[in-house]
Amino acid sequence: MTGYSSAQIWMIIAAMGIGTFAIRFSFLGLLGNRQLPDWLLRHLRYTAVAILPAMIAPLVLWPNATGGEPDAPRLAAAAIALAVGIWAKNAIAAIFGGMITLYLLQYLLG
Amino acid sequence: MATASPKSLYWKGVRTAAPFLLMVTPFGLLFGVVATEAGLSLAHTMGFSIVVIAGAAQFTALQLMTEQAPIIVILASALAVNLRMAMYSAALAPYLGPAPLWQRALIGYFNVDQTYAMSIMEYEAKPQLTVAARVAYFLGIATPICPVWYVMTYIGAVVGSTIPDAFALDFAVPITFLAIVAPAFKTLAHVAAAFTAIVLAVTLSWMPYNLWLLLAGLAGMIVGAEVERRVGRARVRPT
Numbered sequence: 001m002t003g004y005s006s007a008q009i010w011m012i013i014a015a016m017g018i019g020t021f022a023i024r025f026s027f028l029g030l031l032g033n034r035q036l037p038d039w040l041l042r043h044l045r046y047t048a049v050a051i052l053p054a055m056i057a058p059l060v061l062w063p064n065a066t067g068g069e070p071d072a073p074r075l076a077a078a079a080i081a082l083a084v085g086i087w088a089k090n091a092i093a094a095i096f097g098g099m100i101t102l103y104l105l106q107y108l109l110g
Numbered sequence: 111m112a113t114a115s116p117k118s119l120y121w122k123g124v125r126t127a128a129p130f131l132l133m134v135t136p137f138g139l140l141f142g143v144v145a146t147e148a149g150l151s152l153a154h155t156m157g158f159s160i161v162v163i164a165g166a167a168q169f170t171a172l173q174l175m176t177e178q179a180p181i182i183v184i185l186a187s188a189l190a191v192n193l194r195m196a197m198y199s200a201a202l203a204p205y206l207g208p209a210p211l212w213q214r215a216l217i218g219y220f221n222v223d224q225t226y227a228m229s230i231m232e233y234e235a236k237p238q239l240t241v242a243a244r245v246a247y248f249l250g251i252a253t254p255i256c257p258v259w260y261v262m263t264y265i266g267a268v269v270g271s272t273i274p275d276a277f278a279l280d281f282a283v284p285i286t287f288l289a290i291v292a293p294a295f296k297t298l299a300h301v302a303a304a305f306t307a308i309v310l311a312v313t314l315s316w317m318p319y320n321l322w323l324l325l326a327g328l329a330g331m332i333v334g335a336e337v338e339r340r341v342g343r344a345r346v347r348p349t
Binding site for chain 1: 126133135140150151154157158159161162164166167170171173174175176178181184185188189190191192193194195196197198199200202203206207211215217218219221230232245254258277278280281282283284285286287288289290291292294297299300303304306307308310311315322323326327328329330332333334338339349
């Protein structure tokens, strides 16, 4: 890992650990048995489903491994993983589907 | 009915959790492999899995580190991915609130997707359970899940450095995220949130310091919440 010193990486780990624990412990620990307002619950429901697709979209369209050029096997692999995940509702099946598609197309297209 | 003892509930939790090892094992292996490939040391890789113990957030941090993002952006993005767990904490509080502080702290540390989902189902189905029995059930579920996460990360990290480039593991992270997110596309609001975030991520990708990620994520959240407010949680496909 270039660009970060070992101490900086430990700092990232520690800060993520503390922050994640604070989120998980929040209501169990300090805030107790109080209701979250509806508007806040409504936003929290969509955090992962917004952040994760936003992060992967550029990786799928402009992969690092091809120097940022769109790559047909990777686009197809992403499409298959998404389709399998939606239909089968099974994350592991989606990963296998996507990676096998990628290997197959890379082999066929040389 | 006779009150179930904490001990029997503990073992019930262990048995209930066992099938979920099929899910935890490959994710743990993959994190170990991908983290090592990205250049993290074994100690750092294990540090992530033991201290943070949150797969999606760990993959988020790893991806942003390979993009040389500023530390503040890494932390904000990874913690945003974990914000859903505040909902878990709030949902568990009515059932586990009376437990001693050290037990609640332990549960907080182990409060991951699988332990939360399985526990809350049991608590809702069996309201007569004592607090001690609920705590025992939760820790029973955590017993196979969490140590396996550590061990698989370790095996992945040790094996990872020997995997050749032909396996295109650079693409394992996007595929993993797609796989995590796809089953969540249950309602129009979920799809709208993801679509908004994707469009903004692609159009704003010129922004420095990965700021596009936070803006796209925030906009996706707002659109998802607004669509839900207007049309409710209508499903786009049968469950």
